[in-house]
Amino acid sequence: MKKHWTVIGLFLIFAFSFTIFSGCAENKAVVQDEAIQEQRVAAAQEGAPAAVTVDDEAARKAKEAADREAARAAWAKKNAEALIDLNLQNIYFDYNTSAIRADAREILKANAEIFTKNSSSKIVVEGHCDERGTAEYNMALGERRAQEAKQYLVNLGIDASRIETISYGKERPLDNRSIEKAWAQNRRAQFLLK
Numbered sequence: 560m561k562k563h564w565t566v567i568g569l570f571l572i573f574a575f576s577f578t579i580f581s582g583c584a585e586n587k588a589v590v591q592d593e594a595i596q597e598q599r600v601a602a603a604q605e606g607a608p609a610a611v612t613v614d615d616e617a618a619r620k621a622k623e624a625a626d627r628e629a630a631r632a633a634w635a636k637k638n639a640e641a642l643i644d645l646n647l648q649n650i651y652f653d654y655n656t657s658a659i660r661a662d663a664r665e666i667l668k669a670n671a672e673i674f675t676k677n678s679s680s681k682i683v684v685e686g687h688c689d690e691r692g693t694a695e696y697n698m699a700l701g702e703r704r705a706q707e708a709k710q711y712l713v714n715l716g717i718d719a720s721r722i723e724t725i726s727y728g729k730e731r732p733l734d735n736r737s738i739e740k741a742w743a744q745n746r747r748a749q750f751l752l753k
Contacts, residue, residue, distance in 0.1 A: 647673055648709060652746045654689075657703035661712055667708065670750055671715040679753040681718070684708045686726040686735075689742035694728055701726030709750040 649669055650663035659667070674682055686708075699734030705724035713719045734741035 561599050579718055589731035639700070647750045647752075649747045649749045651749070652704055654742070654746065655692075655700070657700060657707045659707055664711070668715060671717055674712065674717050674721075674752075677752060678721075680721075683720045683751040683753060684712075684722060684724045685731075685749040685751065686724065686728075686744055687731060687747045687749060688729045689745040690729045690730070690732065690737065691742065694730075698726050701728045704746075704748050707751075711741060 582592045648666045650666050651660070652658070652663075653660065674680070685701070686705030688697040688701050688704075692700070702724065705726055709719070709722045709724050712722060729745070732741070732745040733747070734744045
């Protein structure tokens with residue numbers, strides 16, 4: 560009989576503890592919910608918007624990123640149209656080299672004349688590669704190609720302080736196909752005016 564009273568006592572203690580602890584958790588949740596509701600009511604009465612939620616913050620950041628990308632795309636489109644009007648041309652490279660080809664020398668001379676006429680503009684020389692090779696290797700090769708094109712322009716009389724270089728490696732192909740014709744189009748130095 561003593562055993563039964565012990566088991567019943569333990570059961571009652573367990574039940575009482577469970578009731579107390581579960582009641583506290585519900586009270587805390589209710590208090591938090593009430594505090595949030597009070598903040599929203601106070602903000603609405605003052606005419607102020609409710610506190611920014613995490614979802615609103617994420618949406619705002621996504622919109623800002625989309626706006627930046629749209630501005631960059633608009634600038635790129637405007638610059639591309641201006642380049643067409645100016646008749647700036649890309650130069651192309653042979654596989655795995657940064658040496659300026661004979662046909663590229665004539666293009667660089669024509670581009671240098673355009674740069675001379677637009678002497679207030681900065682020049683960006685972008686180095687690009689085809690998809691073959693590692694990303695690191697192609698970034699370095701793209702930089703060498705951009706530097707070679709820059710040096711050739713400097714030798715033609717363009718002020719070096721006007722020219723900046725950047726390598727995109729294989730990240731911005733003109734043609735995504737995996738054939739030699741596409742690779743030849745992607746091995747290039749591209750010129751932009753700022």
